[in-house]
Amino acid sequence: MPSLHNLKAPAKLNLFLHVTGRRDDGYHLLQSVFVPIDWCDTLHIETRADGALQRHDLGPRLPPDDLCLRAARLLQQHSGTPMGASIHIDKQVPWGAGMGGGSSDAACVLRALNELWGLHWPLARLAPLALQLGADVPFFLQGRPAWVEGVGEHITPLNLPDELYQTPVAVLKPPVAVPTAAIFGSPLLQRDSAHAIVAAFLAAPKRFGHNDLQPPAMAYSSEVTQALEIMQGRFGNSRMTGSGSAVFSWLEPEDAVALTSFSPADVGQADPTWVGRLCHLLPGP
Helix, strand or coil, X not given: CCEEEEEEEEEEEEEEEEEEEECCCCCEEEEEEEEEEEEEEEEEEEEECCCCEEEEECCCCCCCCCHHHHHHHHHXXXXXXXXXXXXXXXXXXXXXXXXXXXXXXXXXXXXXXXXXXXCCCCHHHHHHHHHHHCCCHHHHHHCCCEEEEECCCEEEECCCCHHHHXXXXXXXXXXXXXXXXXXXCCCCCCCCCCCCCHHHHHHCCCCCCCECCXXXXXXXXXXXXXXXXXXXXXXXXXXXXXXXXXXXXECCHHHHHHCCCCCHHHHCCCCCCCEEEEECECCCC
């Protein structure tokens, strides 16, 4: 049966994240720049003739009905295909980090099964299914740096300065998962940030804006605050990505030359439950 192997599902960083309002249905309106990075899960997907959908965990155990299986089931239902799939996933992107690992896996499954099942739907036809799975999934379906607005459905590809691809980013994830619902329900969440424009971001992409979800996350977990302080002290800048708990710092030229890798131990954090990595932005497929 047809199969695809060594499919990379990259994590993402939010270079900024502003909450600009709230819809009548309760969903928050956002503005953000999403960028894929080279911290990836790896998927291997095989077709099945019996219509069954199965997932095999090659690393940490995932929830029984994760986004990968939900993505496969949704595409199967909407396409009417009799085919099934076995999905093997080597999970490397940390869970509960605000890095979109599960959403990226789901988008990878949609793209792969679209090909393996012979559907050949355009991305525009897959996009509504992606949005049903989660607000970040449409971005990962396209897979390139983007200016993202609305609840995640308005995606404009963005040409970033070459300097950003050449500058490493240190990412640090403390051992806490911050519930997204708790962040968006927090009284500390600012919901009226001014609308940003692309030109202003491109004028100072490493320092532009802020993450409105960061103050509620810091109030929720002292470890998020600790991670931000550690990275600020070491690299002179730090910001949380998504709803946390991972934080990131741009490396200055001298650090970029001296550091060829990064781990929590490099910033004095010996607790093995903390994870970190030196990453680079990806331009997309």
